[in-house]
Amino acid sequence: MKALKWIFCISLISSLSACSDANDETNSASEANLIIQLKFDPTQERLGNLGQPVSVAEGNAAQSPSISRMSANYIEFAPNTYTAxxxxxxxxxxxxxxxxxxxxxxxxxARFAGNNETFLTIPLRDVRAGSYEWVRVSLAYQEGEIDFLAENGNVYTGTLASFVGYNNYITTLDLNGSTIAVNANKLQGFWAFETLGYTAQGQAPEGATTVPNPLFDSSPIPQGSCVVTGAFENGFTISGEETKDVVVTLSFSTNNSFEWTEVSADGMYEPSAGEQVVDMGLRGLIPFVN
Structure with missing residues (x-):
């Protein structure tokens, strides 16, 4: 009889433990999260610093790079146009x-994500309930492929790493297996380039990186930062009672976002002719919910 009681107790404890584990898994799985994804769109409208449509500056040329990954350093939801x-x-x-x-x-x-990939997942309980009209994203880095015209007349593809953050401490940078040692702070506009095992680096002019901010008059951003601002079309509300994940997609315009000064007026980037990179900033932000 004692043996039967012992077996029953062990069975009961195991059953309760299994139920507890199952409940923990269910509670964990059912917790609603805020999921932020990135998207890079070469067809999205091309904006200037004031958030208005702009064309490529006279005397310059541009192309839409194929962005493979990006990093942001700051994401903020703003309730209205006057939120500092x-x-x-x-x-x-x-x-x-x-x-x-x-x-x-x-x-x-830094944290990175590619096109249509998740950049951030956090519990929605950690996000203050409220209604938000705008999102601000401080961009730090983007990496992708661009085409260039070589001295021999052939067109090649290379990988461009562009640092658009206000200031960037870089030890080393790996581009397609080529390691570039920096070990220093680099201001906004620093870039590195790799093609066929050859690497180069440089610095775009101060203040040349485009940072679209439609709230320029009511909520300015510091000079030299890369806080891109975009509006939720119908606003964005967090009630604090969500039971399902909320997905916010940050769609960035890469429409002719890589810009250079033209020496040969042919629309091709030709570094061997002395054409200089002047802008690598993204050209707009549109946030979408779910």
Missing amino acids: LGAGEVVFAGEETTSGGANAIDFQN
Whole structure:
């Protein structure tokens, strides 16, 4: 009889434990998350710093790069047009460091995502309930392929790494297996390029990187930052009672976002002719919910 009682107790404990584990898994699986995805669209409208449609500057040429991955350092939901930068709901802030001197984005510990990939997943309970009209994204880095005209007259494809964050601490950068040592802070506009095992690097002019901000008058951003601003078409509300995941897709315009000065007026990027990179900034942001 004692043996039967012992077996019954063990069976009961195991059953309760199994139920507890199942409930934990169910609760974990049912928790609603905020999921932020990235999208790169070469057909999306091309905007200037004030958030208005613009064409390529006279004397320049441009192309739409094929972006493979991107990094952001800050994401904020803003309730209205007068919400100052930092006064909204900050849902993400990347790592920063003073290893290179002044405070800078820590590139080695940055978060990356590709086209139609998830950049961030956090519990919705960690996001303040409210209604939001705008999203601000401080971009840090983008990497993708561009075409260029070589001195021999042939067109090749190379990989461009562009640092658009306000300041970036970089130890090393790997492009297609080629390691570029930097070990320093680099301001907005620093770039590196790789093709066929050959690498180069340079710096775009100060203030040349386009950062679309339709709230320029009511909510300006610091000079030299890359806080791109976009409007939710019908607003975005978090009730605090969500039971399902909410997916926000950040669609960035890459429409002729790589721009250079023309020496040979042929619309082709020709670095051997002395054509200089002047702009690598993204050309607009449209956020979509679900």
